[in-house]
Amino acid sequence: MPWTKVAVDNAVKNLAFPSLDKNKRTLEFRQALREASFQAFKRDPRVFLMGEGVDDPGGVFGSTLNLHKDFPGRVMDTPISENGLTGFCVGAAVCGMRPILVHMRMDFMLLSFDQILNHAAKICYMSSGRVAVPMVIRSIIGRGWGSSAQHSQALHALFLHMPGIKVVMPSSAYDAKGLLLASIADNNPVIFIEHRWLYDIKDYVPAKEYLIPIGKGFIRKAGKDVTIVAVSLMVQEAMKAAEKLKREDIDIEIIDPRSLNPFDEEIVIESVKKTGRLVFADLGWASGGIGEILLGRMHNKLRPYLKSDVQVISLADTPTPSSPVLEKEFYLDSEDIIKAVKRIL
């Protein structure tokens, strides 16, 4: 098995974030994704990639750029048939391939829920573990410039309702590479959710292959006053909030769960034992969002340690608007995190 040779990475614990140490090799998030794909293609002939425009001059914002030239025949531009494409990947996966399907916008995945939920998520169980579905669905959350209601949705919480799939959300270039390799190596369907605004961030990315275990959270910043559980782009906002709060002598701890299913409850509980205060910083809607889902699940375990109400930062229950004025009202940033922290201190 090609993937058992790739060491599971533990070095991440010592990672500064974001690391711009000149002595260390840095890559942009997009380059980290491309490098992971390139190395997976090299390592495993069963890996292939398909999606709308994956071989065009943009190369999915750079993340698949010219990969089709390195691996002819294994990087496929596709018809606009999201449900069909997802089914093709499931069908190829059960026959022993390891497909990567790419959606430039997460919104387009909604066309493929039959294949994700009725097929990809169920085949292993329905067959009592006789058949596996090793596939990755990459999708990108858009934001800004009036992207509006159908090109900006953060739908990660929807997938938390579905047993049988894994949900991964990297927030750094280092994680993008290690988690994408781990997702390709995983023998289950993995929904790999990226945020468009993370594509330009740059941090330490080792040249070698490494797998970050799916289901292990990471403390982005240690602190003693309030625990912030932030996902994807909100990790960046939480880091900004931490800088500002430091000036007021408020020391927040930032936990990046890195995957929402499986979810590392332990790392959150351990942190809350220390801080007694908890804020969820989500980038999806409030209703049925990760605040509700994860807090509902962990409440009993957290309650003995909580010194105040739990705060959930999440989007208003409206579709995404277009006008910059409305967008500004809609989206959340470090200031919202700061306000939430101050409400419970």
Next chain:
Amino acid sequence: MAGKIKNSDLLNVYFIMQKIRLFEERIVMLYPEQEIKTPVHLCIGQEAIASSVCYYLKKEDIVFSNHRSHGHCIAKGLELQSIMAELYGKDTGCCSGKGGSMHLVSPERGIFATSAIVGGGIPLATGAALSLKLKKTKNIAVVFFGDGAVEQGVFYESLNFAALKKLPILFVCENNFYATNSPLSARQPLDNIYKRGEAFGIKGVRCDGNDAISMIDKASKLIKKIRHGSGPFILECRTYRWKAHVGPDCDFDKGCRPLVELESWMKRCPVKRIENYILKNKIATREKLNIIRSKIEEEIDSAVRFAKNSDFPNSKDLYSNVYYTESSCPGQK
């Protein structure tokens, strides 16, 4: 007509058809005992299609079926006891009691998943065909679906892609003229399923799905072409199910379908038809066919015994297999 078809092939296909027929008739007998606690979608009346098509498939060829899958799985070689035990919800079933009648699998025989979402298996088979092409094998994929499935968008998405990539796949539509209780005429403007691939450059063939000899002729030719790189074909087989959409009963008394329609199709019974041909052309004697039949009955008896005597899964098995935990996957060669 059957001039070029070898007698041994005819007898073999007859054997599979009879096996499917008798297996499902046994389900009809046993169902009132209420020990088979899974919805059964019987294919009695449609046996010639699965039997003829699968007869020309190799073990490594891949088949995707649908909610009405017993016939396809038997024809692809899945053991009766493994299916029967699954119907009884037993641990020894092909899905260890987690799939039931509608999700039979046998990875070692190229049945990697069976979907009960109408049309759901069509893109899976298309993806399987893509994998066969990427692996540069000579194997093919076959998908069986009903006339309702061609109303799904994903059918056309799959035709488009299969034609675009020239995939080794045979789309077999078992047109029994009903989707549950809705007749074809209420659902589609034209009765022309075999032509639905024309816009994509996929040729279609229509045939009498109750005539095994014609089915053998058409299926063997199409499969040979696909194996040699022709790309996809559609095979529309016109047939009729004798039982209700689901369950062991007939449905004409409930007013679901006219009795005269059922009777006219029963006169065209596919099993009788090939049997008569075999006898008339002295390919085998009545005695020999009786021996075949009793051998099958014995196999079914033993499958039922096996199923009834097998253990149920442990109730804690509920929680296993949500995720695949082994480091290597079946089928990953």
